[in-house]
Each structure stands twice: as C-alpha cells, then as structure tokens.
Amino acid sequence: MNNGNYDYKHGVIYYNYVIIYYNYVIIYYNYDIIYHNDAIIYYKDVIIYHKDAVIYYNNIHSAIFAAAMTNNLESKVCIIGAGPGGAVAALFLAKTGIPCILVDKATFPRDKICGDALSGKVVSVLNKLNPNLINQFNDLPIQLNSWGINFIAPNLKELKIPFKLNYDTRESPIGFISKRLDFDNFMVEEVRQQPLINFIEDVEISDFILENGAWNLITKEGSLGIKTKLIIAADGAHSGFAKKIGGINLEPKHYCAGLRAYYKGVAAMDADNFIELIFLNDFLPGYFWIFPLPHGMANVGVAMRSDIISKKKINLKKMMMETIANHPSLKTRFKDAVLMDEIRGFGLPLGSKKRILSGNNYMLVGDAASLIDPFSGEGIGNAMKSGMIAANVAEKCIATGNFNKDFMHQYDTEVYAKLWSELQLSARMQQLVKYPKLFNLVVNKANKNKVLRETIICMFDDLDIREKLKQPSFYLKLLFSD
Numbered sequence: 243m244n245n246g247n248y249d250y251k252h253g254v255i256y257y258n259y260v261i262i263y264y265n266y267v268i269i270y271y272n273y274d275i276i277y278h279n280d281a282i283i284y285y286k287d288v289i290i291y292h293k294d295a296v297i298y299y300n301n302i303h304s305a306i307f308a309a310a311m312t313n314n315l316e317s318k319v320c321i322i323g324a325g326p327g328g329a330v331a332a333l334f335l336a337k338t339g340i341p342c343i344l345v346d347k348a349t350f351p352r353d354k355i356c357g358d359a360l361s362g363k364v365v366s367v368l369n370k371l372n373p374n375l376i377n378q379f380n381d382l383p384i385q386l387n388s389w390g391i392n393f394i395a396p397n398l399k400e401l402k403i404p405f406k407l408n409y410d411t412r413e414s415p416i417g418f419i420s421k422r423l424d425f426d427n428f429m430v431e432e433v434r435q436q437p438l439i440n441f442i443e444d445v446e447i448s449d450f451i452l453e454n455g456a457w458n459l460i461t462k463e464g465s466l467g468i469k470t471k472l473i474i475a476a477d478g479a480h481s482g483f484a485k486k487i488g489g490i491n492l493e494p495k496h497y498c499a500g501l502r503a504y505y506k507g508v509a510a511m512d513a514d515n516f517i518e519l520i521f522l523n524d525f526l527p528g529y530f531w532i533f534p535l536p537h538g539m540a541n542v543g544v545a546m547r548s549d550i551i552s553k554k555k556i557n558l559k560k561m562m563m564e565t566i567a568n569h570p571s572l573k574t575r576f577k578d579a580v581l582m583d584e585i586r587g588f589g590l591p592l593g594s595k596k597r598i599l600s601g602n603n604y605m606l607v608g609d610a611a612s613l614i615d616p617f618s619g620e621g622i623g624n625a626m627k628s629g630m631i632a633a634n635v636a637e638k639c640i641a642t643g644n645f646n647k648d649f650m651h652q653y654d655t656e657v658y659a660k661l662w663s664e665l666q667l668s669a670r671m672q673q674l675v676k677y678p679k680l681f682n683l684v685v686n687k688a689n690k691n692k693v694l695r696e697t698i699i700c701m702f703d704d705l706d707i708r709e710k711l712k713q714p715s716f717y718l719k720l721l722f723s724d
C-alpha cells in the first residue's frame with residue numbers, strides 16, 4: 243500500500259483519510275484502497291460525495307460499484323442487450339415518454355447467429371411502434387420479401403405453403419429475410435434517434451446487486467456504474483442475468499443447438515423467396531434450412547435439440563457438411579456454391595416449458611426468457627413482443643412506484659396469455675415431427691388435397707386450425723380422405 247499522492251488516469255488521489263478528486267466525484271474514506279488489475283477497489287466504510295448525492299457504502303460490492311462512480315449513470319429503467327427484444331423495449335418506453343439506459347456489450351452493427359427469417363409477428367410489432375417503419379425497411383436493399391415456406395418431408399416430397407392464400411407480390415409482404423447484422427442495426431438506428439434512450443455500446447454488464455430497492459450494475463471493465471430501479475434483461479440466449487438472478491438454467495430437452503453458414507450461389511432458389519425447411523431423418527425433430535438473402539446469398543443451417551445431440555453423440559457441423567455433400571438434391575444445388583464465412587453456432591432456448599419471467603425489480607425478455615418457438619425456431623418476433631409487453635409493464639411500475647415481484651408478475655401473465663397456446667402447440671408439433679412416416683403422410687396428402695393444403699396455409703394465422711392438429715381425429719380424417 244502506497245502513501246501519498248497518486249495521479250490515476252484523469253484524477254488525483256490523496257489517501258489515508260484524505261480526499262480523492264476523481265472526475266467530479268470526491269470520495270472520503272476511512273480504510274484502505276486496493277489496486278487490482280489497474281482498477282481501484284475500495285472496501286469498508288466508503289463515503290462518496292457526488293455532485294448530486296451523498297452515498298455511504300459498507301460492503302465490497304457496493305465499493306466496487308463506487309470505484310466505477312467516476313462515470314456513474316442513473317435511470318429508472320436499464321435494459322441489458324440491444325437485440326430485437328431490448329431495442330423494442332427501449333423504443334416503446336421512449337414512445338410513452340419514459341427515459342431509459344440501453345446497454346450492449348457489442349458495437350453495432352454486430353452479427354448474431356440466426357436464420358435471418360423475420361415473420362409476420364415482427365411486422366406486427368413494428369407496425370405498433372411506428373406504421374412507417376416497415377415501409378422504410380422494405381425500401382432498403384438489406385432485405386428480401388418472403389412469401390411462404392417450402393416444407394420438404396423426409397421422403398423428399400415438397401409442400402409449398404404461402405403465408406397468405408392467393409398472395410400478390412405487389413402487396414406488402416408478410417415475411418422478410420435480412421441478415422441480423424443489418425436488421426438489428428436498422429432497429430438500433432431507430433434507437434439512436436431517440437433522445438430519451440441513453441444507448442451505450444461496447445460495455446458488458448458483469449454483475450447486478452439489488453440493494454434497498456435499486457440495482458447497482460457493474461461492468462466488466464469497471465469503467466461505468468449504472469444505478470436503476472428496474473432491469474429489463476434482454477441479453478440473449480446466454481443471459482447471465484437469467485441464470486444468476488432468474489434461476490433459469492439450460493435444460494437440454496428445452497434447448498436447441500443451431501449452426502449457421504452463409505453461402506453464395508446456391509442453385510434453384512425459389513422465385514418468391516419461400517424459405518425452405520428440409521426435414522431429414524437424421525435431424526428430426528430439428529431441420530436443415532436454406533433461406534434466400536439479398537445479393538445471391540443464402541443462409542444455410544441446421545438446428546437440433548441438445549438432449550438428442552448428446553444422446554446420439556452427434557457432431558452437428560460434420561453432419562451438416564456431409565448432408566450438403568451427399569444428399570441427392572442438395573449436392574447438386576451446392577455444386578457451385580461458395581461458403582462465405584466460417585460456420586458458427588449458437589443456442590436456442592425453447593419456450594416449450596413455462597418459466598418465471600420476472601421478480602423483484604426485473605423482467606426477462608426474448609431469449610433471456612426462453613421464448614423461442616419449439617417447432618419453427620422463430621424467436622425474433624417473440625423477443626420483440628415480450629419487449630413491447632415489458633415496456634408496458636415498466637410504465638405501470640413507474641406510475642405506481644411498485645417494483646415488487648407480486649406486481650411484476652403481471653408481465654409473466656401477459657406474456658404467456660399472448661404466447662403460451664402457440665408455444666404449446668408448437669411443442670406438440672415438434673413431438674409429431676419425430677415420426678417421419680406421419681410427416682410424409684401429411685405432405686403427400688396435402689399435395690393431393692386442396693382443402694388440406696389451404697387448412698395448413700391458414701394454420702399459420704389461425705390458432706383454432708392449429709389446435710385441430712392436436713386431435714387424433716384430424717389424422718384419422720387425413721388418413722381416409724382422398
């Protein structure tokens with residue numbers, strides 16, 4: 243331990259019962275200072291005289307926070323993660339006039355491993371935020387309009403299902419495909435235009451301490467302290483907050499591993515940009531996908547449930563490359579295709595099980611709340627929807643001054659009221675897809691039977707029709723129909 247003056251970055255520190263002038267902060271302390279990895283840690287009886295407040299700290303965590311006080315920020319709401327879930331939460335808060343801090347460990351534009359398919363749910367949330375947004379997005383060269391899905395059954399029979407009956411490509415599209423590098427940045431550009439959102443990039447939140455009804459957030463670099471009443475944790479599939487505070491741990495039966503590869507020059511892509519879900523025996527109940535992208539690119543990938551990967555000891559990347567090389571139709575389509583980037587993987591926390599999504603002074607949003615559709619792997623729409631609901635609940639918390647877990651529980655109620663029946667149905671469909679013969683049967687019949695085909699088309703919009711898929715009678719009728 244040194245004695246005397248010390249010039250540390252921008253400040254002058256006098257210690258042993260003296261004063262530290264440090265970026266507008268004056269600190270009196272009674273005990274010692276430890277220098278550790280170039281950061282200063284104060285412990286025991288630290289008093290900070292900030293220009294706006296006098297704060298007394300008496301434990302090491304608070305003192306670490308105090309060390310970051312040189313650059314302290316405070317807001318009623320802090321959102322961790324500026325992916326689609328976090329960005330939408332911040333934008334809806336700004337729309338209602340509530341300021342917030344939005345912090346992300348990345349600098350945007352940043353990549354996110356994904357299939358890059360944006361469903362009708364994304365469009366519906368964007369329209370609620372600002373009806374002009376979707377037109378602005380549609381005018382940019384970073385996206386393709388998508389008009390449907392092509393399901394390919396294990397017997398290689400195709401079933402083309404448009405998102406809408408008798409669609410017209412001159413109308414507004416229902417789905418889009420856009421690299422997440424571009425789509426997430428499009429959302430972040432909206433964020434940047436909102437003065438009520440204090441958007442901080444390149445700062446990773448590493449710890450969270452709830453004390454006297456407020457959170458102290460500590461950053462990995464120790465460079466910044468954030469104090470807030472309410473955390474909206476939208477920090478994705480590997481959320482540290484969901485694990486540490488929310489008690490949500492990875493459950494292999496309710497989790498998928500996914501791989502993404504960007505290719506150029508894949509042959510025989512659909513003229514109306516239908517996305518392709520290829521259900522191959524080896525990957526069931528997961529699938530192989532090819533989604534078209536602008537500039538002749540394609541997003542190619544596979545996803546499989548983590549428990550099946552461990553049980554069958556599968557090397558997913560090897561299996562994906564072998565499928566591309568050997569599958570009878572894929573090998574022709576990929577003959578001249580060029581891999582543009584390394585193949586990268588990421589987790590998909592599935593919403594096939596209900597979780598506790600909130601607690602004292604926090605809500606979990608998007609992948610942090612495990613809300614990915616267990617059949618389709620779609621998570622962007624649910625992340626945005628939960629972000630919108632979180633902003634709405636935050637508004638009520640602020641209005642009433644109530645951040646207690648019983649009050650916050652309305653968030654869980656609302657999220658599951660909107661999403662649970664759909665998630666549950668998709669979980670059942672995921673189970674059915676395990677049986678290749680049944681899958682082949684549905685595809686064969688639907689190709690022959692116009693009514694069944696139209697039923698499946700409507701299924702994407704109409705939950706009542708999807709409900710029929712749960713009933714054994716549906717399959718009996720299917721079996722005996724022409």
Ligand SMILES: Cc1cc2nc3c(=O)[nH]c(=O)nc-3n(C[C@H](O)[C@H](O)[C@H](O)COP(=O)(O)OP(=O)(O)OC[C@H]3O[C@@H](n4cnc5c(N)ncnc54)[C@H](O)[C@@H]3O)c2cc1C
Nearest residue numbers: 323325326327347356357358359447478500608609621622
């Ligand atoms: C292989 C694969 C394919 C997929 N395909 C599709 C698809 O085609 N369509 C679809 O709808 N969904 C798809 N998904 C799911 C989709 O990617 C997610 O559901 C979606 O990204 C969730 O959004 P989010 O905002 O919750 O989290 P994310 O988009 O993951 O954003 C989280 C943000 O938090 C930041 N962050 C994390 N930790 C911290 C921290 N400690 N401090 C500060 N910031 C932090 C990250 O930098 C990131 O920007 C796919 C997922 C995978 C893995």
